[in-house]
Amino acid sequence: MVAKGFTVDLNKPLVFQVGHLGEDYEEWVHQPIVSKEGPRFFESDFWEFLTRTVWWAIPVIWLPVVVWFISMSVKMGHTVPDIVFHSGLRHICVTLMEYSYIVSFSYQTKSYWGNTMHYLLHGCHHKHPMDGLRLVFPPAATAVLLVPFWNLIKLLATPSTAPALFGGGLLGYVMYDCTHYYLHHGQPKKEVAKSLKKYHLNHHFRIQNMGFGITSSFWDRVFGTLPPQGKDVKAR
Template sequence: MVAQEFTVDLSKPLVFQVGHLGEAYQDWVHQPIVSKEGPRFFANDFLEFLTCTVWWAIPTIWLPVVCWFITMSVRMGHTIPEVALMVMSGVFLWTLIEYTLHRFLFHMKTKTYWANTAHYLLHGCHHKHPMDGLRLVFPPAATAILCVPFWNMVKLIATPSTTPALFGGGLLGYVMYDCTHYYLHHGQPSKDLARNLKRYHLNHHFRVQSKGFGITSRLWDIVFETLPPSEISGKTC
């Protein structure tokens, strides 16, 4: 007797359903549902609340933290031009982190129950419901947890007095990334640069989901040769 294929019930909380898709999860999660109304994740109201974040919470919460880290390096004796260079270096480092996380973690292939569930919470939900405005930016509580390993990583490559400004620059890069990401989905850019970036990102969602991992720029897609075919041929996406 052939086992019946599992079907996700979109009218019920999704998180603990998607794992049952097994190997079919990858195909399911990359068939987007274009609706501004997001699905329910959990039956528990508190857990559901934790998954929802308005975009303006990101700069409101994290920009003061960025300023605090930057001023730490100033208080340790660095000049404003030196600190500015550290911050720009941190922003640049973030662009590589952004690309690496998106390509290798957010787009990892999963097929077991818990791996599918974790992937859906991390990034799969965004591909399934790309216009869900409350689950487009990263929840601050999760960001705070991830800041710990990133702080330790920066400490390994920097001195005690340069670490805060470098980390602050990286955190600033993250804020720019999350706000840019939200704008690319919900904004209506009038300038060519922003309009082309929006087209580039939506191409990743709706055409070639295995290419075009850069959000704030194409830089690392060019370096690591993951540009979408239409970009390589010089056509617009």
């Protein structure tokens, strides 16, 4: 696509190209290219490696962390019902964070660095929605974000409940990321899963400024971003 004399070359690393699109970035990034293999992001092999993650790395890396944090609350005297309550409460908060994260990247950017950051954090997924190695959040980036997340929970909760809240939140994230991957690449048989897949594909291919929920449409209903009735995209 040509934008104000600038051409995005899909055969070259994209991250430092997209900023040059200026105000035309919004239109460009919402014209999806359906391919299971996405483009190269960086010239550097190291940085390129950090952008690619197989889906199963998420539960393999983070579920042991979830178990460890929840076990800390158990050792400090909390019962199983207490743990379920605190973990469940945090999971509900995660679904709101999931919705808020996607909505926060629905704004329009036109500056060089605004476009670049938007593409890195979310725009790349809209441009290449079927890129199987960039559907889940890279573990290195997750680890960085978990540090302030843990410190915030310690500030707001008691020493014994903080680990359960953190573990529940992290479990919610794992469920979100694995569900997101499945909605793109899975072949659901059950009606609930089929409906979720259609709902999310509609967000990518029919009406991209609505239908932000991944694991449910609950917060779309609450905040009025539920897509209008229309022709659904078929689950593929």
